[in-house]
Amino acid sequence: MVSSDLNAIVTPNQTSFEEGKNDFTNEINLDLKTKPSIPTSSPEQAFDIKPAVSTTTSTQEDIKFNIEVAPVIDILDDADKQSKDLIEKHGLYDHRLDLAKFQMPPVELLKDYGNEEISINKEELEENKNKIVGLLKNFNVGIAEIKATIGPTVTLYEIVPEAGIRVSAIKKLQDDIALNLSALGIRIIAPMPGKGTIGIEVPRKNPTMVSMRSVIASHKFQNTDMDLPVVFGKTISNEVFMADLSKMPHLLMAGATGQGKSVGINAILTSLLYKKHPSELKFVMVDPKKVELSLYSKIERHYLAKLPDSDDAIITDTNKVINTLNSLCVEMDQRYDLLKNAFCKNLKEYNNKFKERKLNPENGHRYLPYIVLVVDEFADLIMTAGKEVEMPIARLAQLARAVGIHLIVATQRPSVNVITGMIKANFPARAAFRVISSVDSRTILDSTGADQLIGKGDMLYFNGNEILRLQCAFVDTPEVERLAEFIGEQKGYASAFLLPEYVSEEATSTVGTFDxxxxxxxxxxxxxxxxxxxxxxxxxxxxxxxxxxxxxxxxxxxxxxxxxxxxxxxxxxxxxxxxxxxxxxxxxxxxxx
Structure with missing residues (x-):
């Protein structure tokens, strides 16, 4: 018999239902206070443990036994002594001194959308629960327990099937459950990773918006120790979700037009601008659409990087994109040479060594900021330039993580001729917004699910292990404008961060007579x-x-x-x-x- 009473709420966003109970009496209790006993079949087999008897004679006791500890010798080579002297004289190298008065943007620049607490509609929960249980019973699928977790836009119903029920039997009923609940985007997770349950995600009738201000102001983001913290939004259990771009190390984003992809890019850029000083982070922005990233042109002298002969820091011309990508490859090779000479494995070790004044600037060493390449429409570049774009992107994706160069590549066309195998292999982190077909979902995530999303920032994040459903934080254009103006009005560097000079061979192929x-x-x-x-x-x-x-x-x-x-x-x-x-x-x- 199905229980119709809704049990007490376990957590602010978690509700439990029970459908029958299983009594297990064969529990094993381990009492750690009980001494283990050694079974013996006869008195001869028992272990008799006695303390060892000292055999020291009186002659041995008269011998003096002096113990001396050798003093610890602080061995420093000449380089370490020089570094120690420099630190005592000047202190650690401070890379922020050039812009010492730079103020990090306040949270008040982002719009407050009011109350974002999740309201629990018990009638909706009870109705959906009864429909799910009733439908499964009609198909002879018994349920032992059902639990609901309420998120900003989606409610997750976790069910524990009775013994003997096949998982595939529930997976087949996805369309039937969607029909019965009259809901768009029913997604079944069978089984849920790390849990002995099957999940059914059902969109809420009245979703709650997740604002950028709420996730930026959260305690989790403000006190993070990540190198490049990226806050996406909130999970299905209403927790702020963050990831470290330096650990990803590259992110591939895809989604149909109007499903929140550009807002997702703005959320990533905003979270990085709120955490990193201009001396620590530079962006290389590629925008074939010419309008999506143009808002960030105001922060050119603070956060952007460009070629020496380029007028605009936001790159829109395909030929300049090719030169910029090849220039990034040159920058990557130069950074690897610096790391090799400094005997460091990654950028963090190198910068720490430089701050401790162990690396001489006269030998070419310098403080290296992180560089994040943002490509807003990758499919357009592949269509117009093809291999000339794909090869440097693939090379950067394969090698650049150790030297602090990270890629964020977005496209609205996740087909195999755009996101090729060579590129996908080096992008373990994927973010998928709603796509039209399951084929597109398999291309971006290697599994279905993105075609069942409901749009408006509803997304799936895949980090190589499991797929998480998130509600991306909403950041509007006026908020980005206020943020860019606040940074742009402050004192910046003389120019944008200059990448190594690069001119295509085609540009230098005009040859005259040789003198x-x-x-x-x-x-x-x-x-x-x-x-x-x-x-x-x-x-x-x-x-x-x-x-x-x-x-x-x-x-x-x-x-x-x-x-x-x-x-x-x-x-x-x-x-x-x-x-x-x-x-x-x-x-x-x-x-x-």
Whole structure:
């Protein structure tokens, strides 16, 4: 018989129902105070434990036994002594001194939407509970227990099926339950990870909004010790959900148009701006749609990074996107060289070492801020540039986490030709808003579920282990404007953070006649490198000779004009026209004469 009485509420957002009880009498109680006994079959087998008898003689007691502890010697090499002296004289290096008076934005900049407490509608809970239990009984699925957890937009009903009921039998009834409850977006989780229950998520008739202000002002966010805290919103149990971008290490977002994807990006950027000083974090923003991220142009001199020859920090042109991504790859390689020379594994160790004045700036060492690449519409880049965009993105995703470069890539078209296997493999963290079909859901999450969401910020977050249903925090355009204005009005750096110089090989491929008298000083060294490796690559010259990309490109033009390498060949390296170093030396001798 089904109980119709709603039991007392266990937690502010949790309600329990019971459907029958199982009496288990075969409980095992372990009394830790009882001494373990050793069973013996005969007196001969019993263990007789006696204290050891001292065999010390009087002669041994007369011998003096002196114990001396060697003093601890503080061994410091010259570098450590120098570092210690510098710390005593100047203190730890403070990377915030350039903008010492910078004020972090207050919570009051975000709009207060009033009471966001969850109201419990007992009639709705009781009605849904009776419908679920009655429907399952009609299909001969017995329930031992049912419990409800109320979230901002969705109520989770957890059921414990009777013994002998197959999980697949309940999974098949998803459409029947949705029909019976007259609800959009019924999602069945069978079984729930870490619990012996089956979950049925049912949208609430009167959902509660989750504002950005409520999650930013929460105790959990204000007192976090995460390196790059990202607050998404609230879970189905009404708890603030946060994740560390430095641990993800990259995030892939997808969702149909108008389902909350751009608001989700703004929520991520807002949470980072509320926690990190401008000296600790830089954004590289790519916005093919040209309007979504334009609000952040006001914080260019504080938080944004760009190419040296670029006018706008928000990148909208596809050609500049390719150059910027390749420039980030150069920055990544340079950072790895710095970490290698400093004997550090990751950015955090390196910066701590630099703050302790153990790394000499004269050797090229500097404080390294985190760099977050934000791409708002990835599908458009793939359609217009293809492999030229995919390859640097994949390379950054594979290698960049250790040097503090993290990627947030969003798209409204999660198809396999946009989110390829090479990209997906390096994005373990995924955020999915509502998509149209289960195929799209499988592409982004590797499972169904995103097609059953109800929109308006309802999302699934997958971190490589389990899928969590969240209600994304809502941050409106005026709130972002106020935040950007508050930061932009304060004193900033002279310019945006400059990425390494990069010019595409196509831009430097215009070659005139070669004049031996105007050749670069490193022309011959570059020629020897190209011929010895048989690889005509401008980026290789830049790495080997430690040049800027413009100069390396000019040298490559001279090599082409002189007949050492062939013409520009797209993404491939140029053809080397001289086969060995002996022939090259004769060729260079002829040029000198």
């Amino acid at each position: 031996p008298n105007e050749k670069d000083a490193l022309f011959e060294d570059a020629a020897r490198i190209i011929v010895s490796t048989q690889q005509g690559s401008t980026s290789m010259l830049q790495r080997q000779l430690k040049l800027g990309y413009n100069r390396a490109g000019r040298i490559m033009d001279q090599l082409e004009a002189s007949g050492i390498v062939g013409g520009f060949n797209g993404a491939k390296a140029r053809e080397v026209l001289i086969s060995d170093l002996h022939s090259l030396e004769q060729f260079l001798e002829d040029l000198r004469s």
